[in-house]
């Protein structure tokens with residue numbers, strides 16, 4: 001009997017390591033209620049502090065108003081100090097203390113920091129960078145997503161954790177791994193990745209002739225006779241750029257490896273854990289290298305991390321920009337991850353100065369609080385700040401926490417949290433959720449297309465990702481909510497759908513877009529869309545002819561200028577400038593449905609159309625054939641579209657963001673100047689002032 005049971009158990013374990021979600025995830029609304037719109041928590045690392053301080057720390061953490069804590073994502077070496085010898089006593093004790101201090105716990109799978117014994121026994125679990133260097137033990141995230149051995153050992157520890165804590169009511173939910181991204185270099189070139197890539201290609205193309213055909217391997221004599229001859233395309237070992245189709249496949253493969261790596265962990269947990277515990281991961285924003293939709297079915301929701309003041313992002317918002325960070329980036333990250341499963345929260349939000357920037361500026365007083373309120377405004381169900389105590393040693397010594405280095409004095413950022421928690425608790429009492437969904441603007445998300453364009457921008461001064469961020473910023477400047485989608489939306493909920501330079505298309509996508517317009521939607525298509533097929537080949541037809549019926553015209557050719565030169569385009573007697581990208585649009589003579597919105601004002605194509613609109617069925621398509629220098633012409637066109645689509649807009653100056661959540665409207669100021677808010681009559685200000693200062697928050701209710 002015992003043997004039969006073990007056999008059945010083995011079958012379950014075996015089947016759960018396959019690559020499809022084995023247990024349906026739960027509806028994510030069971031983890032959060034509308035009655036409690038936000039809950040705040042904070043990271044704590046019991047294993048990094050003397051045991052006698054845990055109770056004091058967790059008690060203080062709780063007394064500041066935090067409602068949950070976060071344990072264990074880097075603790076594998078403490079949980080399994082030797083192969084197969086598990087030690088959970090310390091974690092049991094930390095969970096007991098968290099519970100005693102009324103804190104829920106998010107528990108993590110520790111795959112981001114494998115123990116040294118594993119790497120020593122199986123060096124093949126280590127990833128390799130593009131220079132052929134093997135990453136060694138001594139930091140973190142050195143494990144290869146493609147290594148079957150690494151993944152097998154992860155399943156073991158995850159299974160042990162699930163058995164011990166999967167039905168423990170004190171555990172709120174699970175985070176898989178930590179920022180599954182490999183940080184600066186998302187691509188792995190080790191033998192396991194090489195083998196898995198070839199296997200993936202074999203599955204995709206079935207035979208080598210088909211791969212040769214679709215990678216167009218007659219070009220530069222790149223033909224293969226057999227799959228085993230294929231190497232991962234690696235710029236560091238090539239004289240000239242890699243085959244673009246091979247590169248694109250490798251990037252997509254990598255994203256799916258991450259997906260499979262997370263899915264296996266989720267599946268293992270789901271075998272055991274209670275239906276009241278959620279599963280998520282804390283994605284890092286690495287546009288466009290991460291496609292979280294790959295794990296849509298595996299996670300109850302996707303969460304994300306955000307560090308607004310970090311010296312890496314481009315901040316143009318004046319004098320104070322470097323202390324306030326980018327509100328656009330915070331909002332886009334939120335909307336992107338919320339779109340995956342309709343719900344999200346921020347798993348790591350900066351509490352103060354960090355340690356890993358080129359330089360590490362102090363956030364402006366108030367900024368930490370503003371980020372938290374902005375996150376609330378966008379719809380987050382939880383905010384978790386990183387981290388409780390500033391480390392005294394190790395890699396993040398200079399990273400501020402909620403407590404200062406003595407462990408008991410609240411930091412500047414910590415005090416802002418205390419204030420924010422009090423304010424949020426007060427405002428929760430006034431909050432009423434929306435009874436009907438808000439109408440939103442949809443942005444089409446297509447990782448493959450964006451990757452291809454990042455690989456081959458055709459003009460180094462033009463970036464598909466920057467364009468996406470620019471359009472997003474323009475939409476937000478009208479205070480409109482945004483979702484990212486990859487299936488056609490209902491025009492009643494999403495009256496406007498933006499196709500942001502989606503170059504790689506197929507017939508199905510075009511039909512979906514056409515159906516959306518026929519049903520009454522307004523489709524905005526931006527330059528380069530439709531130029532190639534999904535393999536990344538130009539169509540064997542005239543430039544962008546594939547979308548000719550949709551846009552109602554032909555794109556004759558594109559043009560770019562030297563960086564220092566600008567050319568002009570005219571719309572309704574106003575002149576705008578462009579530099580990096582323009583397309584010359586040619587209308588059919590008898591195309592009554594097509595209207596010219598803007599024309600070029602100089603160059604040898606003066607007078608030719610630059611932006612047009614085309615009426616189809618109950619809706620219309622706008623084609624914007626250029627990227628302007630300041631984004632102003634695009635914004636004018638968007639404004640017109642939003643007004644005509646009956647979307648309620650509020651025009652905001654740059655770096656001011658305003659969101660509506662239920663009966664509350666929340667405005668935040670990332671600019672360097674005061675801004676006098678336009679608050680509708682009959683509203684009551686419940687926090688802040690009408691004159692919104694940099695780094696400040698104002699909330700009104702109606």
Ligand code: GAL
Pocket residue numbers: 178179305307348354355386396399
């Ligand atoms: C995050 C990471 C954390 C911690 C933090 C420091 O990117 O997930 O583990 O290193 O940065 O700011």
